[in-house]
Amino acid sequence: MPPRLTFSDLLKTLAHQLGKDYLRLRAAVQGRLNRAPRVKLEPYRGCGNSDELFLIGRVVEDVPLARPSKGDPWWRNARAMLRRFTAGRFPGARVRARCGEQTLDAAADSEGFFRFHIQGSFADRPDGGSWHEVALELVDRVCPAQGEVRASASALVPRAGCRFGVISDLDDTVIESNATSFLRLAQMTLLHNARSRTMLPGTARFYRVLEGGGVGRAGNPFFYVSSSVWNLYDVFAEFLEINGLPTGPLILRDLDADDAKWIKSGHEHKLAKIERILAICRRLPFVLIGDAGQDDAAIYREVARRNPGRILAIYIRAVRLPERNKRARQTACELGDAPPMLVFETVDEALRHAAAAGLIAGVPPEER
Numbered sequence: 001m002p003p004r005l006t007f008s009d010l011l012k013t014l015a016h017q018l019g020k021d022y023l024r025l026r027a028a029v030q031g032r033l034n035r036a037p038r039v040k041l042e043p044y045r046g047c048g049n050s051d052e053l054f055l056i057g058r059v060v061e062d063v064p065l066a067r068p069s070k071g072d073p074w075w076r077n078a079r080a081m082l083r084r085f086t087a088g089r090f091p092g093a094r095v096r097a098r099c100g101e102q103t104l105d106a107a108a109d110s111e112g113f114f115r116f117h118i119q120g121s122f123a124d125r126p127d128g129g130s131w132h133e134v135a136l137e138l139v140d141r142v143c144p145a146q147g148e149v150r151a152s153a154s155a156l157v158p159r160a161g162c163r164f165g166v167i168s169d170l171d172d173t174v175i176e177s178n179a180t181s182f183l184r185l186a187q188m189t190l191l192h193n194a195r196s197r198t199m200l201p202g203t204a205r206f207y208r209v210l211e212g213g214g215v216g217r218a219g220n221p222f223f224y225v226s227s228s229v230w231n232l233y234d235v236f237a238e239f240l241e242i243n244g245l246p247t248g249p250l251i252l253r254d255l256d257a258d259d260a261k262w263i264k265s266g267h268e269h270k271l272a273k274i275e276r277i278l279a280i281c282r283r284l285p286f287v288l289i290g291d292a293g294q295d296d297a298a299i300y301r302e303v304a305r306r307n308p309g310r311i312l313a314i315y316i317r318a319v320r321l322p323e324r325n326k327r328a329r330q331t332a333c334e335l336g337d338a339p340p341m342l343v344f345e346t347v348d349e350a351l352r353h354a355a356a357a358g359l360i361a362g363v364p365p366e367e368r
Contacts, residue, residue, distance in 0.1 A: 037088050038062040039143050041136050043153035045249040053118040053155040059108045061088035068193035077193045084231045094139040122157045130159050156249055158221045158284055163213050164312055165281055167274055169290040170226040173317055174203050180293045194238035202347025204244045209360050211246045222248035225273045229253050267295050274303050285310050291317040292328035301335050313357055314341040315350050
């Protein structure tokens with residue numbers, strides 16, 4: 001039996017269809033006016049291991065976006081968001097990747113996404129860094145007077161000395177989003193920007209301590225997995241940077257032309273992406289961080305069940321909805337101590353738990 005559609009599903013499907021219709025109309029108008037769009041390669045941070053790298057990116061229209069500020073009016077933020085979602089795509093465009101002595105080509109799919117799987121030797125870098133660079137070039141001419149279109153992509157390979165990795169949700173785990181309400185989430189997303197969005201209390205402190213393992217040297221890698229769409233990548237990446245959060249791959253969700261895929265559950269998306277990270281970083285145990293607002297506790301419980309011994313601890317941030325917190329705590333009780341799951345109200349609770357579990361050396365003093 002097909003899944004029952006909710007009101008939110010219907011709104012998402014309608015918005016997606018209107019977006020596709022708008023793109024077709026705009027392309028026709030540009031053709032009539034003989035206006036050629038500019039094109040760019042938009043690589044997203046990838047990841048890998050000592051034997052392979054995985055990269056994803058997009059061939060899209062290069063639309064001008066002013067640098068955001070905290071005081072930008074809502075209409076300016078809404079205009080920038082509209083430009084992100086209505087930027088033209090270039091299906092079939094060929095992209096070339098160069099990494100060391102290797103050269104690989106990939107064709108963009110119907111939404112402009114390209115993907116590379118690069119095999120080789122990616123051991124620890126001599127400088128101790130975790131990021132490996134890949135040069136990208138657009139092979140096909142998709143616009144008149146295009147010129148060279150190049151970009152540099154980065155892929156994270158956890159260092160041999162890392163103790164564990166961290167996989168974190170974004171909405172209502174790191175960034176205040178009101179994701180339990182589609183309308184409030186849409187308002188927060190459309191009318192704000194990376195500098196006017198709010199980070200949840202204590203997040204940067206908690207994450208930096210986990211990154212250092214409590215001793216400041218481990219360099220434990222971070223991965224951010226969200227059911228938000230790739231169109232928001234630059235917003236999330238800038239938010240992480242300006243708030244001092246660990247740099248890591250952002251794994252978001254395709255706004256697929258197939259409506260059935262567009263409305264498929266975030267549960268399915270998040271579970272699949274986490275499983276993929278665990279498969280790539282196959283020698284590394286993980287800590288999972290989410291919130292009680294959606295299904296993170298249940299998703300992480302399933303990840304732990306499928307990957308015995310790989311999950312060291314699960315942290316679920318409590319939300320303002322008591323019923324959601326109660327359900328998350330019930331899931332934690334069902335899971336027991338293998339691995340332990342903590343539903344926390346404050347970051348200090350999570351830090352004390354992490355210290356007792358040996359994940360960090362101790363609870364650092366609160367920042368002033």
